[in-house]
Each structure stands twice: as structure tokens, then as C-alpha cells.
Amino acid sequence: MAARWMVEKIFSTKVFGGNASSASGTAETEVQPLVKRDSPQVDGGVWVYIEQNEGRVAEVSWELLGEGAKIAKKLDSRLEAVVIGYDAERIAYDALSYGASKVYLIDDPLMKHYRTWPYAKAFSDLVVSKRPDVLLIGATRNGRDLAGNVATNTHTGLTADCTSLDVEPGTGLMLQIRPTFGGSQLAVIMTPRHKPQMSSVRPGVFPRPPRREGKGEIVRVQVSIREEDIPTKILDYELVERSSIIEESDVVVSGGMGMSSVKNFQLIKDLATSLGGAVGASRKAVESGYADKENQVGQTGKTVRPKVYIAMGISGAIQHLVGMQGSETVFALNIDPDAPIFNSCNYGVIGDALKVMPIMIDEIDKRRSKKEGN
Numbered sequence: 001m002a003a004r005w006m007v008e009k010i011f012s013t014k015v016f017g018g019n020a021s022s023a024s025g026t027a028e029t030e031v032q033p034l035v036k037r038d039s040p041q042v043d044g045g046v047w048v049y050i051e052q053n054e055g056r057v058a059e060v061s062w063e064l065l066g067e068g069a070k071i072a073k074k075l076d077s078r079l080e081a082v083v084i085g086y087d088a089e090r091i092a093y094d095a096l097s098y099g100a101s102k103v104y105l106i107d108d109p110l111m112k113h114y115r116t117w118p119y120a121k122a123f124s125d126l127v128v129s130k131r132p133d134v135l136l137i138g139a140t141r142n143g144r145d146l147a148g149n150v151a152t153n154t155h156t157g158l159t160a161d162c163t164s165l166d167v168e169p170g171t172g173l174m175l176q177i178r179p180t181f182g183g184s185q186l187a188v189i190m191t192p193r194h195k196p197q198m199s200s201v202r203p204g205v206f207p208r209p210p211r212r213e214g215k216g217e218i219v220r221v222q223v224s225i226r227e228e229d230i231p232t233k234i235l236d237y238e239l240v241e242r243s244s245i246i247e248e249s250d251v252v253v254s255g256g257m258g259m260s261s262v263k264n265f266q267l268i269k270d271l272a273t274s275l276g277g278a279v280g281a282s283r284k285a286v287e288s289g290y291a292d293k294e295n296q297v298g299q300t301g302k303t304v305r306p307k308v309y310i311a312m313g314i315s316g317a318i319q320h321l322v323g324m325q326g327s328e329t330v331f332a333l334n335i336d337p338d339a340p341i342f343n344s345c346n347y348g349v350i351g352d353a354l355k356v357m358p359i360m361i362d363e364i365d366k367r368r369s370k371k372e373g374n
């Protein structure tokens with residue numbers, strides 16, 4: 001079931017009267033849009049934010065360029081990208097080759113590492129001056145943070161964590177679709193009066209578009225921010241291994257209730273380590289405390305598209321399958337020959353995970369040591 005909502009009024013704010021003792025001194029006002037939808041100065045365009053860290057681009061950015069191209073086509077508009085970083089020109093060229101016709105490049109030493117304030121300020125200033133119609137940002141940790149700040153600065157609505165996007169014929173409004181009420185309903189949300197129509201989108205729900213010969217324009221944008229104006233300073237920096245980020249890992253090893261205890265779930269972690277992959281889990285496994293919520297795959301968890309997805313002791317409920325059905329190859333092991341997961345895998349093994357997995361881990365480790373000549 002899909003419900004239709006609007007996000008135009010989310011910026012109603014409480015304004016408190018000067019007299020703290022006066023409860024009646026409160027009033028509710030609606031913050032006016034900085035850029036109205038019907039404003040004649042609207043430049044339009046579908047923008048995608050290309051998130052990068054140390055030159056490594058979050059995969060969701062390329063996925064959004066693929067989906068952004070479809071939205072731009074439906075709106076008879078153009079696809080443009082925004083890159084923020086330092087020494088990031090190569091990424092701007094990559095954005096052209098994934099389909100953007102223009103890339104705004106904010107390339108400055110102050111932007112070397114993500115910090116909320118300077119990124120949000122530089123991005124918001126650009127949005128206000130260029131007035132895109134649509135702005136898409138990957139719902140990564142930093143992407144969520146940035147999206148909320150840019151939406152606040154530019155007085156527009158934001159639909160967070162979308163799993164699907166479309167355009168309403170006739171009105172040309174973007175339909176921003178996301179699960180709600182614990183995943184039991186899909187909400188279709190629109191931003192009819194404010195610009196840009198902003199969504200953050202879950203990684204992994206759209207495929208990466210093919211690369212082509214990049215054609216288009218790179219526009220360098222200067223920022224007027226000084227280090228002394230930035231309230232946060234980076235004292236130390238540690239890069240998290242890519243394999244442990246579940247949405248970006250080529251291999252995901254997921255465990256379900258079939259692992260039967262926190263202690264046995266260690267086998268999932270050991271197998272993931274042996275294969276250089278990330279740990280996933282079913283919702284029941286998360287609810288039973290075997291894994292963290294951030295490891296949950298499925299409708300109310302993460303969407304993953306690894307090269308190899310290994311499901312251990314997972315029954316294959318539809319809510320789990322929707323989070324991993326884009327995987328290239330699925331391997332499932334279950335003790336029950338009638339488990340539904342066997343209808344959704346490329347390779348299936350009927351067996352006891354607790355007996356099979358130690359043998360698998362041992363064998364993989366032996367082969368790796370042999371290969372490495374130890």
C-alpha cells in the first residue's frame with residue numbers, strides 16, 4: 001500500500017517570544033522557500049552529489065547518476081553533478097563519463113576531508129545561485145548529514161532514505177518513494193512548492209550505469225570560506241577498510257536465526273574475514289543480538305549488490321530478499337530443503353551451518369596460505 005505525502009511544511013518552526021515566563025509567547029511560522037518552484041529564475045537541472053573520500057567515490061554516487069539520467073529524461077531536463085573535495089578533478093571527469101553533462105567542481109584544500117559546515121555552506125551557496133530542480137544525494141553517513149544541512153540552509157524539503165524515484169506525469173513532480181512504518185508501507189512523498197526537490201537515496205538500490213566517453217563541461221566553483229571560520233578541526237584521520245562497509249563490499253556473508261546464538265554467529269564473522277568480505281544479518285538475527293542493526297540486510301535494513309552473497313541459516317523471507325536480490329551470485333546454506341531461500345540462489349547446499357562452516361573456513365584459509373606461499 002502506498003500513501004502520498006507532501007514535505008512542503010516540514011520547515012514550520014517554533015518562534016519563542018522574548019518573555020520566557022509567557023507560554024502564550026509562542027507562535028508557529030512557516031519558513032518561506034528560498035527558491036519557489038514557479039520562480040522564473042529557476043535554472044533547473046537534475047543534480048547528483050558525487051561523494052568522495054580520499055579520492056574514493058561512494059558507489060551510490062554513480063548509481064544515482066544512472067537514475068538521475070532517467071529522472072532528467074522524464075523531466076526533459078539535464079543531468080549535472082557536484083563534486084566537492086581537494087585534488088578532485090579526476091572525479092569530475094569520471095562523473096562526465098557516467099553521464100553528467102556538466103560538473104560543478106568545488107576543489108579546495110579546506111574540503112580535503114568531509115566536515116559538515118564547510119561542505120554544507122559551499123553546497124548550499126551553489127544551490128541557491130544555480131537553483132537546480134532536483135538534488136539527489138546518497139544516503140551514506142556523510143551524505144545523510146550533508147543532505148539535512150543543505151535542505152535546512154536552502155529552506156526546502158528532504159525525503160531521506162528513498163528506495164525508488166519517479167516523476168508524476170502532468171505535474172512533473174518527483175515522486176520520492178521510501179518504506180515507512182517499519183517497512184509495512186511505502187510512502188510516496190512530493191515537494192510541490194520548494195526547490196530543489198531533495199532526496200537522499202539508499203546505496204545499492206540502483207545499478208551503476210555503463211561508462212561512456214565523457215563529454216561535457218567542468219565548472220570550477222570558488223569558495224569564500226576560511227579555516228578560522230570552520231568550527232570543527234580534524235586532529236586525526238583513520239580510513240575504514242572498504243570490505244567492512246557492507247554496501248560497498250564485493251562479498252557479503254550473512255547469517256540468520258539458523259546460527260542460533262551469538263557465539264555461533266562468530267562463524268559468520270570468521271568466514272567474512274577469510275573471504276575479505278563484510279558481515280550481513282537477517283532482521284531476526286539482529287533482533288536476537290547476534291549482529292548490529294547496521295549489518296541488517298533487507299527492507300528495513302541495507303540494500304546490497306555484492307558480487308557474491310552468502311546466506312547462512314536464513315529462511316529467505318521476502319523482506320530479506322529485497323535487500324540482496326541485486327547480488328551477482330547468491331550462495332545459500334540451509335538445513336531445511338524446502339527453505340524459500342533455495343528459490344532465490346544460484347548455488348544451494350542443504351546442511352547444518354554449524355558443521356559446514358568451520359570446514360569451509362579452514363579450507364579457504366588453507367588455500368590462501370598455500371597461494372601466499374606460507
Ligand SMILES: Cc1cc2nc3c(=O)[nH]c(=O)nc-3n(C[C@H](O)[C@H](O)[C@H](O)COP(=O)(O)OP(=O)(O)OC[C@H]3O[C@@H](n4cnc5c(N)ncnc54)[C@H](O)[C@@H]3O)c2cc1C
Pocket residue numbers: 182183184255256257258259281282283284285296297298299300301302312313314315316317318319320323333334335336339351352353354
Ligand atoms: C515490515 C517488516 C520488515 C522486515 N524487514 C526485514 C529486513 O529488513 N530484513 C530481514 O532479514 N527480515 C526482515 N523482516 C523479517 C522477515 O519477515 C523474516 O522474519 C526474517 O528475515 C527471518 O529471519 P531468518 O531467516 O534469520 O529467521 P527464520 O525465518 O527463523 O529462519 C531461520 C532459518 O535457518 C534455518 N536453520 C536452522 N538451523 C540451521 C542450521 N543449523 N544450519 C542451517 N540452517 C539452519 C532454518 O531452516 C530457517 O530456514 C521484516 C518483517 C516485516 C514484517
